[in-house]
Every structure is written in C-alpha cells, then in structure tokens.
Amino acid sequence: MATMTETPTLDMMTDVRRSQLAETWKRLRKNKLALAGLILLLFLVLVAIFADLIAPYPFDKQNYDAVLQKPSWEHLMGTDEYGRDILSRVIHGSRISLRVGFISLTAGALVGCILGAIAGYFGGRTDNLIMRANDILNGIPRIVLAIAIASAFKPGLTSALVAIAVSSVPNFARVVRAATMTVRDQEYVEASRSLGASHARIIVSHIFPNILAPIIVQATLGIGTAILLCASLSFLGLGVQPPIPEWGAMLSSARSFMRDYPYMVIAPGLAIMLTVLALNLFGDGLRDALDPKLKK
Amino acid sequence: MLRYIAKRLLTMIPVLIGISFIIFVLMYFTPGDPAEMLLGDLATPEQVDALREELGLNDGFFQRYFNYMKGLLKGDLGKSYVSKMPVWDEIATRLPVTARVAFLVAIFAVLIGIPIGILSAVRQYSFIDSITRVFALLGITMPSFWLALLLVLLFSVQLGWLPPSGLYGPIYYIMPILSISAVSIATITRTARSSMLEVIRQDYVRTARAKGQYERVVLFRHALLNAMIPILTIIGIQFAGGLGGAVVNEQVFAIPGLGKLMVDAIKARNYPLIQGSVLVLAVLQSVVNLVVDILYAFVDPRIRSQYSRKVGKKAPKLAVAAAAASDEAAATTLEGGDI
Numbered sequence: 001m002a003t004m005t006e007t008p009t010l011d012m013m014t015d016v017r018r019s020q021l022a023e024t025w026k027r028l029r030k031n032k033l034a035l036a037g038l039i040l041l042l043f044l045v046l047v048a049i050f051a052d053l054i055a056p057y058p059f060d061k062q063n064y065d066a067v068l069q070k071p072s073w074e075h076l077m078g079t080d081e082y083g084r085d086i087l088s089r090v091i092h093g094s095r096i097s098l099r100v101g102f103i104s105l106t107a108g109a110l111v112g113c114i115l116g117a118i119a120g121y122f123g124g125r126t127d128n129l130i131m132r133a134n135d136i137l138n139g140i141p142r143i144v145l146a147i148a149i150a151s152a153f154k155p156g157l158t159s160a161l162v163a164i165a166v167s168s169v170p171n172f173a174r175v176v177r178a179a180t181m182t183v184r185d186q187e188y189v190e191a192s193r194s195l196g197a198s199h200a201r202i203i204v205s206h207i208f209p210n211i212l213a214p215i216i217v218q219a220t221l222g223i224g225t226a227i228l229l230c231a232s233l234s235f236l237g238l239g240v241q242p243p244i245p246e247w248g249a250m251l252s253s254a255r256s257f258m259r260d261y262p263y264m265v266i267a268p269g270l271a272i273m274l275t276v277l278a279l280n281l282f283g284d285g286l287r288d289a290l291d292p293k294l295k296k
Numbered sequence: 297m298l299r300y301i302a303k304r305l306l307t308m309i310p311v312l313i314g315i316s317f318i319i320f321v322l323m324y325f326t327p328g329d330p331a332e333m334l335l336g337d338l339a340t341p342e343q344v345d346a347l348r349e350e351l352g353l354n355d356g357f358f359q360r361y362f363n364y365m366k367g368l369l370k371g372d373l374g375k376s377y378v379s380k381m382p383v384w385d386e387i388a389t390r391l392p393v394t395a396r397v398a399f400l401v402a403i404f405a406v407l408i409g410i411p412i413g414i415l416s417a418v419r420q421y422s423f424i425d426s427i428t429r430v431f432a433l434l435g436i437t438m439p440s441f442w443l444a445l446l447l448v449l450l451f452s453v454q455l456g457w458l459p460p461s462g463l464y465g466p467i468y469y470i471m472p473i474l475s476i477s478a479v480s481i482a483t484i485t486r487t488a489r490s491s492m493l494e495v496i497r498q499d500y501v502r503t504a505r506a507k508g509q510y511e512r513v514v515l516f517r518h519a520l521l522n523a524m525i526p527i528l529t530i531i532g533i534q535f536a537g538g539l540g541g542a543v544v545n546e547q548v549f550a551i552p553g554l555g556k557l558m559v560d561a562i563k564a565r566n567y568p569l570i571q572g573s574v575l576v577l578a579v580l581q582s583v584v585n586l587v588v589d590i591l592y593a594f595v596d597p598r599i600r601s602q603y604s605r606k607v608g609k610k611a612p613k614l615a616v617a618a619a620a621a622s623d624e625a626a627a628t629t630l631e632g633g634d635i
Binding site for chain 1: 577
C-alpha cells in the first residue's frame, strides 16, 4: 500500500534522476494492469531462462510412438507430427521470440535514436536528408519491407533479426527527432552550449536524458511488434526455419494438420499473444507513469 | 490547397526513386542463382550461363541498375522469370484483389472503431468502456494470421458456415476482412477513445455545455471535430497495415492477391516480380499517406491557413512544434498494431 504523502528523503533531493525513477515507479505501482503486465513479462523471461528445467521433454525429442496425440496428462498440449511435445516446444520458443525481440529492437533503436537525435538537433539540411531517407523506408509497408530484407538473405534467425531491426529504425528516428526538437532550444541546452560543450556532449548528456521517456515507451511497445513481426515472417517461411521451435514457424507447420488436430494451432498462438500482451500492458503503464500530465 | 497537393506529389518522386533503389540493391545481393533455379538440377553449366546472359544477370551492378531504371521510367517493370509474362500484367490481375481487401478492411474498421471509441470515451469507466478496452487490447496483441486460423477452425471446420479458402464470392471475403481488420479496429478504437477523452476535458467543451448546447452537438461539433487529427493519422496508417495484413493473410486463405504473388516470387527467386510487387505496394502506401495529409488540411483550418499563405522559409514556430508533436504521436501509436 503506497503511502500517500512521501517525505522527501535526502537522497531524493540530492539526486534528481533517482527521485524521478522513484516517482515513476510509485505511479506505475498504482496501475494494476501495468503491474500485471510487468509480472507476466518477468514470468516469461524466467520461463525463457530456465526453459531446459521447466520443459517436460527436450524440445527436439521425436517419439514416433506418440505422433499427433491430443492433449493429455502426459503431453499437456499434445504432440506434433514427429511426436514432439508441443508444450516443451512452446516453452523453448519463448527463448527465440524474446531474444529476437530484444536484440532486433535494441539494434534498431540505437540506429534510430542516433539518426533522430542528429536530425532533430541540427535541423536544416541534415534533418532534411535524414528524414527523406526515413520517408523512403516508411514508404514501404513494414511487413513488406521486412519481407524484402529477409528475402535478400538466406532465411533464418539472422535474416529475421536484420529485417526487423532495419524496419524498426524509421519509427525510432521519428519519435526521437520530434522529442529532440522540443528540448533543443531549452535554456539548459543553451547554457551548456555557451559553456563551450561540443554537439556530441550536448546531445548525449543534456538532450538524451530529457527525452528518455518516449524512447523507453517506444522500445517496450516495439519489442511486442518485433515479436509479432518475427512470427509473421516465420509463418510465411521467410524467418526462423523449422525445426527451431519458433512460434510462428510452429503455426506454419501446424496449419496442414489443423483440420484434424486443431489443438496444434492453439498453444503457439496463445504464447505469442501473452508475450505481446505483457509488453503492451507494461508499455502503456510506463507511458502513463512517465508522463503525469496525461492522466489527470 | 492545390499548391500543397502539387508539392506533396513532387516530394513523392524522390521517395519512390529511393524505394526502387533500395529494392534493387536488396535483390542484387540476394543469394541463389535464379538461372539455376529455373533450369533445375539437370541443366549443364553452359545452359545456365546462356540463361544468365539472356536475363542480363551477367551485367555489372550499374549496368543492371541502369537498365532497370530505364524500364521503370517507361513504365516497364520487366518480365517475370517464371511465366515470361510482363511483370505489370501479373501484378495488374492481383492488385485489385489486395486493394479491394485492404479498402474493405479500412472501411469496416473505421465504421466499427470510431463509434465504439467515442462511446467508450463518453461513458468512461462504464461496463461498455471496460469491455471495449479488453477487446481492443486483445485485437492489438493477437497475430492476425493466428486469428485467421482460429476463424477457419470455428467457421469452416467446426460449423461449416464459411468456405476456408479462395475468393469466389462475397462470403469468401468475410473471414479475411474479420481477421485483418481486428488490429485496425482495435487501434482505431483506442485512438478515438484517447483522443476524445483529451478533447472532452478542454475548456471550450465545458463552455459549450455551460451555455446549454445540446449534448449531441457538443460531442460531434465541438469535440469530435477537434479529436479527428490523430484519428485520421491512425486510419491512414491502418490502411497501410491492412495492406500488410493482407500480405500475410492471403497465405492463410489462399487469396490470389499481391502478397501471395510476392511471397511466391521470393521463394522462386523471381527478382523482377518481387521488385515490381514491393514497388506497387509502396506506391499504394504513399498515395494513402498523401490522401491523409490532404485530409488533415480539410479537417484542421490551422493547417489549411498555413498552406493558403505562401509557405515561406519562416514557418510559424508553433506549427512546426505541433507538426512534430503529431508526428511523435503517430509514431508511438503506430507500434502495437501495424502488421
């Protein structure tokens, strides 16, 4: 139960950044949905880390005596056409999806942040050049761009990673550029400039900390989108390839057995949905917690 | 206004050239030899080489790019490696299918999403509002192709009401539209809700109520009109999302559209066809973006006045900030539902 009146501690008054974090956490804690999202997310991360211990069977163990079995106590989600335990595969799939989501998004965010900050900070011709390049990437529907990039490599985990990372750059560049533009004329930036700080220093230590909020929100929601995108690519056969237990790839191969064994398409889809749901709940909560103006 | 449209049309040209260049580069570096794939395993190296020569695959990067651009300027997208038909002819038979589906999805999503979003905002924290928010969240988090599979399971396998695949009549459109539009409906609902909620708290809405204006007029004239900009942005983005969704879900429902054409072309390493279909999809999206930009000006007099005057070098600072803010809002809301 959160105390309503917070007595300012010494360390809150001396360290502003820390107190901001504490404030955000305080607001986030009141948001039950966001908290549920965070807990679900932590649970999924733990599942991914300890997949080997949790999964009842090895994900690639084929058992030709137990092919296409309906869900039972032995196989909670049934088995696939090779007699592999679907639950174990879904559990191991969380590793792939979370990894693809985090890695591709971090890479895309890094590039997008740098480009967006440069465009927003310098403005003028630089801005124009970067944003026109951005327009080009934005002009292609995202899944189509990802498909086009993925098709330029051999289908697999790496190509999916690259495709998702590149296609997430334009969004970040736009968000960061807009945020940079709102703070670049603030007094503290001018003060730092008048003291002779370099452009790089101003961007990194004065602008960046002040636009962190939208970046974090964008990143949280972006991981969800990245996971969905990865599943779509794999479903089309252009991303992660079987026998790797990626959720989209599992759905793709389950499709041919769907008519007679409908349970096969339930679990992987549910897993995708839960993961994206967790990220969305948490991301939405973060947005509200980081921007107190929005909610009353 | 005309000046604005003309200006926007002109800015489309470098973007399209850039897109065509990127696609060309991607295809150039794609591994695998189309000639070998076309001829199969039994072909002799001489045959493969002859075909490579014939397809122009032995030329250098710049020569090939030059030929490709020369063709594009004449409206020639090249010939499909597999069917030997002009790429444009193949696309022309598929494009209307995908465009029709995406268009119907957009209309359906707007007709459902906006009213529900408004209702949810007006009755904030009511039962309807809670239900709406739960469904909107599910719509955003569910992969559209999975929803498509579930619909097939329910309506085709279990109930036998709807045909599982193909596109031979109106009832064939039901499941594709439902599955693709779920994301769009959810996103539009959420945007309409939050945008309305923000506007409803404004002073001018309170003033309108205080002077005794009918609630209906307050909601539609004072509130909705002002809440329209973010909603419009999202509709534009969602149309593009519908195109993307169509690309994936055409596989599930075996719909002979542009997306299926493209994915099949990728698997066959049919470069001209891939290039052509990506380019056409990009042009479609650019046109939609343009239309949305023009609609802004119709809805928002501030933007209109900005363009009716001669747009000098000194754009009003406020307008720039507003544009940047709406850009940011668009980019943030874009996440979570653009596939």
